[in-house]
Amino acid sequence: MPNMQPAVLVVDDEVHSLDAIRRTLEETFPILTASSADRAKEILDQRSVSVVLCDQRMPGLTGVEFLKQVRERWPHIVRIIISGYTDLEDVIAGINDAGIYCYIQKPWAPDHLLATIRQAVDTQGLRGDLQRLDLELRSSPSVLLQRRSEKMARVRDEFSFERIVRAPGSPVDPVCEVAARVARYDLPVLVQGESGTGKELLARAIHYASPRADQAFVVENLASIADPLIESELFGHKRGAFTGAYEDHIGLFQRADGGTVFLDEIGDTSPALQVKLLRVLQEGEVRPVGSTRTLQVDVRLIAATHRDLETAVREGRFREDLYYRLAGITLAMPPLRERPGDLPAIAARLLEQAARDLGREALTFSADALSTLVTYPWPGNIRELRNEIYRAVVLSEDHCIRSTAFSRKVQYGQVGQTVPGMNHGIPATGTLQERLDAIEAVVLKEALLRHRWNKTRAAQELGLSRVGLRQKLLRFRLEEK
Structure with a gap:
């Protein structure tokens, strides 16, 4: 089925920059490109576009001047400038x-760019929803209330804890159980875990299981905002606060008033910003840049970091009082290498998504492909897994994904190096018996995971008795999942 997602138009006269943005976004959205404002306007006359992403420096019109024309002729399009x-x-x-919806400062980070475009596409969709709801409100208020209730129920279901993909008995289960109990209470939450483990997904589930579910959930990655801009983005600014501040700007905390703010990479914040965040948590108030008055805000703060904040506190890089305010409840998302039983389910969901996004029919993994995925340690976690699966979908010509479609480092099970002829992380050194034992342990683990830890079926596949399989599991310490 062809991709039906909204198109994004990227306008930049620099070919390398245009290609870099296209590669970052094209796996998620249909991308149109133009190297000039005139060519962009030709495309907008012919194609339906949801978002225009434009560089400021271009020959002829600047990005701002071009987006003014876009606003006049195509006001429904969301406008972003780099x-x-x-x-x-x-x-x-x-x-x-x-x-302009927002601006992105160079050098941009791929994850931040993708997240910004996703939010812009959602914003454009919400504008259409609001226009339809406005018509319905005029004709029938009861219909509006019913539709709103139905939509809220769908959103709650989509971002529920049950929708976080995992297998029965997953290490994520106890994390979600604690998070579900915490969600009902208005306490700050600190989510720790490596990059790509799903910290934002857990934060969304907390928000939509909380009494604030019908209010805003606002996300910001603090590591992606330049220091001179971060206070203005979070707390807002007053007209004349600095050069170029010609109008008042409403900050993130004000936009989220009544809802939840999710601040990712809070461990990368400066000491000055830490003081201001502490004031929000303690007093529930913010002070826009250039203002002499504080504003009361009612937000729940969920923060996330891949850093060890306790160590940062001991070394004086993070305020101790802020840490204890943030860590009212601390949750730790386990890395993918500690949850191999979840990987088949996660991979299947990502494969379904990749096929849909790339316009392919339903695809499946071969046994060797799934075995390769399970035994690779995934230092980049789910984000790296997603990239590998999208790559495999693009490179596979039939309906079955094989291990040869993955990158060499994944095929050979090596992080940082590849060893041709070796498979799935089998050690390249050691005695013959040690290396044979490692191979046997991998084969046993693959069979058990393939059969979801059903020992009878795994024993049948391997030609072993159940007692023989149990002895080998004890020998290689694989008895527990």
């Missing part, structure tokens, strides 16, 4: 005239 630090003054000055 700018270097030296151009920020001009961009900020033109934000209101051009109706």
Whole structure:
């Protein structure tokens, strides 16, 4: 089935920059590209576009000038601009005239760019929903209330703890059980875990299981915002607070008033920002940049980090009082290498998503492909797994994904190196018996995972008695999942 997602138009006169943005976004959205404002307007006359992402520096029209024209002729399109630090003054000055949704500072991070475009697409969809709801409200208020209730129920279900993909008995189960109990109470939560383990997904589930579920859930990655801009983005600013601040700007905490704020990578914040975040937690108030008055806000804060904050506190890099305010409840998302039993289910969900996004029919994994995925340690966690599966879908010509479609490091089970001729992380050194034992342990583990730890079926596949299989499991310490 062809991809029906909203198209994103990228406008940049630099070919390398255009290609980099296209590669970052094309796995998730249909991408149209233009190297000039004139070509972009031709595309907008012919194609339906949800988001325009434009560089500020272009020959002829600047990005802001072009987006002003877009606002006049295609007001429904969400407008985003990319700018270097030296151009920020001009961009900020033109934000209101051009109706710019947000700006992204160079050098941009792929994850932040993708997340921003996702939010912009969602915003464009919500605008359409609001227009339809407005018509319904005029004709029948009761229909509006019913539709709103139905939509809220769907959102709660989509982001529920049950929707976090995992197998029965997963290490994620106890994390979700604690999170579900915590969700009902208005306490700050600190989610710890490596990059790509699903910390934001857990935070969303907490929000939609809480009494604040019908209010805003606002996300910000603190590591992706330049230091001079971060206070303005979080707390807002007043007109005239700095060069280019021609209008008041509402900060993230004000936009989330009544709802939940999720701050990712909080361990990367500066000491000055830590003081201001502490004030939000203690007093429930923020002070916009350039203002002499504080504003009361009612938000629940969920923070996340891949860093060891306790060590950072001991070394003086993170405020102790802020840490204890954030860590009212601490949850730890386990890395993918500690949850191999979940990997087949996660991989199947990602394969389904990749096939849908890339316009392919239903695909399946071969036994060797699934075995390869299970035995690789995944230092990049689910984000790395997703990239490998999208790659495999693109490279596979038939309906079965084989291990040869994965990158060499995944095929050979090595992190940071590949050893041709070796498979699934079998050691390249050691005595013959030690290496044979390692191979036998991998084969046993693969069979058990393939049969979801059903020992009778695994023993039948391997030509062993159940007693013989149990002895080998004890020998290789595989008796427990």
